[in-house]
Amino acid sequence: MPVQASVIAYIPYxxxxxxxxxxLVGGGLGIGFLIGVPIAIGQVYGPKELKAALDAYVxxxxxxxxxxxxxxxxxGVFPALGLxxxxxxxxxxxxxMRSGAYQSQIFRGAITSVPEGQYMAARSLGMGKWQAVLSxxxxxxxxIAIPGWSNEYAIILKDSAICFVLGVxxxxxxxxxxxxxxxxxxxxxxxxxxTYIFLTYGGVKVFDIIYERYKIPGLLVRG
Amino acid sequence: MADVVLKVEDIHKSYGKLEVLKxxxxxxxxxxxxxxxGPSGAGKSTLLRCINLLTKPDKGRVWLxxxxxxxxxxxxxxxxxxxxxxxxHFNLFMHLTAIENVMIGPIKVLKxxxxxxxxxxxxxxLRVHITxxxxxxxxxxxxxxxxxxxxxxxxxAMNPVIILYDEPTSALDPELVGEVLQVMKELxxxxxxxxxxxxxxxxAISVAxxxxxxxxxxIIEKGPPREVVYNPKHEATKKFFANIARLYxxxxx
Amino acid sequence: MYTEFWPDFLSxxxxxxxxxxxxxxxxxxxxxxxxxxxxxxRVYGNAFIRLLAAGLVVTFRGFPLVVTLFxxxxxxxxxxxxxxxxxxAVxxxxLCSGAYQSEYVRGAIRxxEVGQIEAARSLGMTRLQELIHIVLPQAIPRALPGISxxxxxxxxxxxxxxxxxxxxxxxxxxxxxxxxxxxxxxFLTAAAIYLVMTTAAHFGFKALEGHMSIPGLEIExx
Ligand SMILES: Nc1ncnc2c1ncn2[C@@H]1O[C@H](COP(=O)(O)OP(=O)(O)OP(=O)(O)O)[C@@H](O)[C@H]1O
Ligand SMILES: [Mg+2]
Numbered sequence: 059m060p061v062q063a064s065v066i067a068y069i070p071y072x073x074x075x076x077x078x079x080x081x082l083v084g085g086g087l088g089i090g091f092l093i094g095v096p097i098a099i100g101q102v103y104g105p106k107e108l109k110a111a112l113d114a115y116v117x118x119x120x121x122x123x124x125x126x127x128x129x130x131x132x133x134g135v136f137p138a139l140g141l142x143x144x145x146x147x148x149x150x151x152x153x154x155m156r157s158g159a160y161q162s163q164i165f166r167g168a169i170t171s172v173p174e175g176q177y178m179a180a181r182s183l184g185m186g187k188w189q190a191v192l193s194x195x196x197x198x199x200x201x202i203a204i205p206g207w208s209n210e211y212a213i214i215l216k217d218s219a220i221c222f223v224l225g226v227x228x229x230x231x232x233x234x235x236x237x238x239x240x241x242x243x244x245x246x247x248x249x250x251x252x253t254y255i256f257l258t259y260g261g262v263k264v265f266d267i268i269y270e271r272y273k274i275p276g277l278l279v280r281g
Numbered sequence: 282m283a284d285v286v287l288k289v290e291d292i293h294k295s296y297g298k299l300e301v302l303k304x305x306x307x308x309x310x311x312x313x314x315x316x317x318x319g320p321s322g323a324g325k326s327t328l329l330r331c332i333n334l335l336t337k338p339d340k341g342r343v344w345l346x347x348x349x350x351x352x353x354x355x356x357x358x359x360x361x362x363x364x365x366x367x368x369x370h371f372n373l374f375m376h377l378t379a380i381e382n383v384m385i386g387p388i389k390v391l392k393x394x395x396x397x398x399x400x401x402x403x404x405x406x407l408r409v410h411i412t413x414x415x416x417x418x419x420x421x422x423x424x425x426x427x428x429x430x431x432x433x434x435x436x437x438a439m440n441p442v443i444i445l446y447d448e449p450t451s452a453l454d455p456e457l458v459g460e461v462l463q464v465m466k467e468l469x470x471x472x473x474x475x476x477x478x479x480x481x482x483x484x485a486i487s488v489a490x491x492x493x494x495x496x497x498x499x500i501i502e503k504g505p506p507r508e509v510v511y512n513p514k515h516e517a518t519k520k521f522f523a524n525i526a527r528l529y530x531x532x533x534x
Numbered sequence: 535m536y537t538e539f540w541p542d543f544l545s546x547x548x549x550x551x552x553x554x555x556x557x558x559x560x561x562x563x564x565x566x567x568x569x570x571x572x573x574x575x576r577v578y579g580n581a582f583i584r585l586l587a588a589g590l591v592v593t594f595r596g597f598p599l600v601v602t603l604f605x606x607x608x609x610x611x612x613x614x615x616x617x618x619x620x621x622x623a624v625x626x627x628x629l630c631s632g633a634y635q636s637e638y639v640r641g642a643i644r645x646x647e648v649g650q651i652e653a654a655r656s657l658g659m660t661r662l663q664e665l666i667h668i669v670l671p672q673a674i675p676r677a678l679p680g681i682s683x684x685x686x687x688x689x690x691x692x693x694x695x696x697x698x699x700x701x702x703x704x705x706x707x708x709x710x711x712x713x714x715x716x717x718x719x720x721f722l723t724a725a726a727i728y729l730v731m732t733t734a735a736h737f738g739f740k741a742l743e744g745h746m747s748i749p750g751l752e753i754e755x756x
Contacts, residue, residue, distance in 0.1 A: 121732040122725040123690040125704055130725060134717030216598035223697065230600055243608030247601055255596030335652055362658025372649035376671045376748050386657040389667055421750025432653075439657065 065245045068236040072250065075229035076257075082150055082218040082228060087211060089154025094161025095196075101162065102169050103191055112162070119159035124220050127152050132224055145224035153221070157214055164206030168199035201272050208265030212258045219254075229253065285344075286311050286443050286474050292331050292341035294324070301327045302338070303498035309443065312472035316485040316506065319495030320521055325478045326369075328495070329445045332476075333364045346442055362390045365436025365444035369452050371428040373420040379431045380406065380416040383438045391439065398438075405434035409464045426457030430464055437468075444468070446477040482510055482525060494518050539714045543723070550706035551727065557620070557692050557702060561627040562685055568632035569681065570674065573639025578665050587636070594633040599691055602626045607698045623695035631688045638680030642673035675746040682739030689731050693724075703727055 097112050104112070119127070132148045143151070172195050180190035222231035233250040237243045287309040294302040301324045309315055317325050330336040332343055334350060334357050343350045350360050373382050383402035387393045393401070406416060409430040420428055429449055436444050446465065450458045462484050469475055469488040479485065485492050485506040492506035496517045502509055513519045575587040594602060603626045606617060617625060646669060654664040693704040701709075707724040711717055 117733075118725070118729065121690070121729040123693040123704070123728055125693045125696065126707075126721055126724050126728060129708065129711075130717065130721035133711070133715075134721055138718060219598040219600045220694070222600070230598065230604075233601075234604070237604075237608060242612070243604070244610075244612045247605040247609050251593070251597035251601045251605065254598055254601065255592065258596055333656055335655060358655075358658045358660050360658070361656055364656065366653070366656035368649060368653060370649050372647070372653035374650055374653070374668055374672075375751060376668075376675075385667060386659075389663050390658045419749045419751070421748070435653075435657070 064240050065236065065242050065249075068240065068246070069249070072229060072232045072236060072246070073253070075227060075232035076253075078146070078226060078228040079215070079218050079257075081146070082153060082221055082226070083211070083215050085150030086153030086157050086214045086218070087207075089151060090157025090161045090210070090214075093155060093158025095165055097158060097162035098165035098169060099191065099196070101166050103187070116159040116162055119156045120163075124152070124156060124217055125223065127156060128221065128224055145221075145226050149218075149221035149224055149226050153214060153217065157210060160210055160213070161207070164203050164210065165199060168203040168206065169195060171202055172198045198274065201269075201274055204265060204269040204272070208262050208269075211261050211265065215257055215261065216254060284311050284346075285309070286313075286346055287332070287476070288344040289328075289332065290342045290344075292328065292338045292343070294327055294331055294336065294338050301498055302331065305341070305498075305500060307493060307500065307503070309474055309476060311442075311474055313490045314469040314473075314475040314477065314488055315491045315493060316489040317476070317478045317493045317495055317500075318480055318482075318485070318521070320517075323495040324498045325495055326447050329366070329447050329476070329478060332445060333361050333366055335366075358390070362386070362439055363442050365433075365439060365441035367429070367432050367436055367444060367446040367449050369448040371420070371425070371432045371452075373428055373432055373435070375420050378417045378419055379411060379423065379427075382420070382431055383435045386435060386439050401438045401440075402434070405438040406431070408437060408468075409434045410460070424457060425453045426460045429453065429461045433461075433464060433468075437473075443474040443476065446475065446479065448478050448480070450479065450481060480525060482506075482522070486510065494521070496521075539710075539716055539719070542714075543710045543720065546706050546710065547703070547723070547727075550701060550703040553620075553700060553705075554692055554695075554702040557624055557627070557695060557700070558689060560624050561631065561688060561692070565628045565631040565635060565688065566681060566685075568628055569635025569684075570639050570670065572632055572636035573643065573673075573677075574665060574670065576636065576640050577643045578661060590629070591633045591636055594629045595637070597630075599626060599630050599694055600697065602630055603694060603698050619695070619699040622698050623692075623700050627688060627692065627695075630691075631684050634684045634687075635677070635681050638677040638684070639673060641680075642676035643669055645676060646672055672748075675743070675748070678739070678743050678746060682735070682743070685739070686732050686735050689735060690728060693728070 097116065100108050100112050101116075128149065131152050132143075132145065136143050136148060176194055176198065177190055180194040181187075185193070218228060219230040221228060222234065225231070229250060233246045236246045240246070285308050289305055289307050292302050292305040293300075305328055307315070317328070319325055327336060331338040331341075332350075334343075338351065341351070345360055345363065348355065348360065350357070373379075374385065377385060380399070380402050383405055384395075384398040387398035387401055388395060391398075403416075411427060411430055411434060415423065415427060420431070423431065433444075433449075449465065450461050453461065458481070462481060465475070465477070466484065466488050477484070477489070489506045491503055492509040493500045493503040494509055494513075494515075494517075495501070496515070501515050502513065502518050509518065510522050513522055572587050572590060575583050576591070579587060597605070603622065606626050607619070607622045610617060650668055650672075651664060654668045659667070692702065695702050696705040696708065699705075703724055707720050711720040714720075
């Protein structure tokens with residue numbers, strides 16, 4: 059009993075790590091959005107050379123493990139660029155750059171699922187190419203992409219736990235500390251796992267609400 | 282004296298508050314072909330599905346050659362293997378070629394050796410005029426009429442004591458209806474016991490021994506097909522066949 | 535003994551690659567089998583089995599893989615079960631990836647037209663025969679794009695075996711980096727190896743998908 063009681067005493071300490079977890083998730087999703095949307099637009103509408111460069115970016119960040127990316131940028135790339143970034147900032151940026159690659163694919167799918175006629179109709183009103191894309195296609199695609207983002211949230215939430223390797227004190231790292239100081243592993247990790255499950259479902263629920271709010275009647279969503 | 286192959290007694294079925302079957306009685310003797318017609322929603326499909334227990338009737342009994350299907354102790358899979366079922370939308374197994382579709386029942390359910398199953402399948406396919414060049418095609422590579430004939434062969438290869446058809450031609454393009462009806466006619470003439478739900482009046486008149494008209498969950502009229510079509514007694518029957526005649530024109534008559 | 539960076543790194547890497555491949559050669563086939571079993575159980579099992587399968591899926595899809603790894607590595611010994619680092623990683627990868635894959639299998643099973651299932655029943659097939667001969671042969675090709683995606687994830691996440699102390703590609707890379715401190719070269723090399731594996735898997739699965747498609751249904755399956 060005393061051991062378990064001491065684990066319970068640590069719960070507030072563990073949950074406090076959620077602030078950091080959310081910082082990573084929010085930062086990663088936000089940066090990923092800012093990177094992913096332009097990539098998708100470039101991949102669909104850009105010139106050939108741009109497409110090739112964007113494809114290479116996506117290929118690299120999708121094909122490399124997060125663990126490798128974290129170490130590569132933390133120890134190698136950022137210092138080499140003269141950037142002295144701490145572990146938290148590095149983690150958020152790496153999660154964001156990688157999420158950008160994934161989000162571009164979500165968004166690209168959404169753009170290509172907007173019916174062709176929409177673009178034609180916009181052009182026939184006299185809109186230019188980019189005007190048609192930005193004011194007609196993109197607003198529809200953003201809505202279509204919401205379920206994909208919901209999925210991306212669930213992925214990045216779980217991946218944020220990997221950032222403990224750089225020493226970021228998010229939820230999982232605090233759970234490790236609890237294990238070290240109480241000598242108990244089973245309960246703390248089960249507690250952490252269940253918390254992640256709740257956060258996943260809670261977040262997905264929020265995206266559902268956003269989707270319901272902004273969905274366009276009659277506009278079908280793929281997947 | 283011809284023996285009774287299928288006997289249906291007082292079948293009832295409801296979906297929630299909706300009473301779909303309100304007591305159905307009839308029987309089929311060996312070699313007979315009977316046709317069921319009736320408006321949409323009359324419960325025709327439900328009745329067929331209650332016979333091979335794809336749907337469980339709420340009440341009533343069904344016998345297949347003196348074995349009661351509705352007895353909870355019977356092995357329903359064994360009995361279903363002896364009842365052929367031909368669906369409106371063919372329901373061929375999309376991952377199997379035409380001949381594999383016909384072989385799979387004999388192999389997996391009847392446990393026949395492969396060579397014998399193949400022999401049976403070839404024979405069944407030839408009976409429905411599916412020639413050798415089509416045997417190795419997948420369903421999606423066949424026309425609707427060809428698919429439905431393969432589906433009939435799949436039923437035949439099990440050597441069923443009866444075949445149930447649920448509107449076998451109503452999902453087909455008009456020009457493909459003929460080839461399927463032709464096969465069904467030939468089978469009826471060969472004394473394959475059949476129970477057919479169809480609106481093809483021509484088929485009923487030329488081959489059926491009896492036409493049963495279903496309305497509101499009951500068989501409200503039955504008799505020789507010509508009688509029922511041209512001299513209907515009930516108002517609903519009259520209306521139905523008048524509409525059919527209008528829709529199908531001469532072909533129906 | 536003093537050695538040069540590159541010769542040292544390149545002479546030790548093959549060992550790490552072998553360990554990674556050893557892990558994957560177990561986890562890929564087993565997780566696929568487990569995923570198919572779990573997905574089938576969630577549709578075809580009785581109430582108890584369905585609940586059990588759903589519990590496994592919700593848990594191991596919901597737990598971050600790192601949590602599962604730590605739980606097995608540090609938590610299981612408290613219950614008297616002690617796994618080596620290697621088997622801890624293998625078990626965690628199977629539990630996690632299988633849970634994800636089962637969702638694709640379940641989705642594919644449920645996307646099959648009821649008509650074919652009724653046709654199987656009306657031939658007298660048992661539910662098990664129907665599952666094995668009619669449902670899975672069509673559901674597995676349909677689930678393949680999802681399954682292959684999960685396998686590609688598995689290749690990347692296999693690097694997490696390092697955190698419970700397995701000396702696979704990433705483990706070797708970090709230990710070399712801590713001796714020579716050449717982060718860009720070491721981690722880019724590791725990245726390159728993973729990229730080769732994920733890219734090869736990607737094209738391999740594309741070929742397999744083409745191979746498994748059913749004539750006349752190619753478009754529907756995608
Ligand atoms: N599984 C079910 N659940 C609820 N209602 C059902 C179900 N199956 C059939 N029904 C209802 O039962 C009634 C009879 O259906 P059934 O398919 O037997 O009619 P039918 O005579 O075959 O008509 P059709 O000519 O359109 O095929 C319909 O009102 C239908 O909506
Ligand atoms: Mg019907």
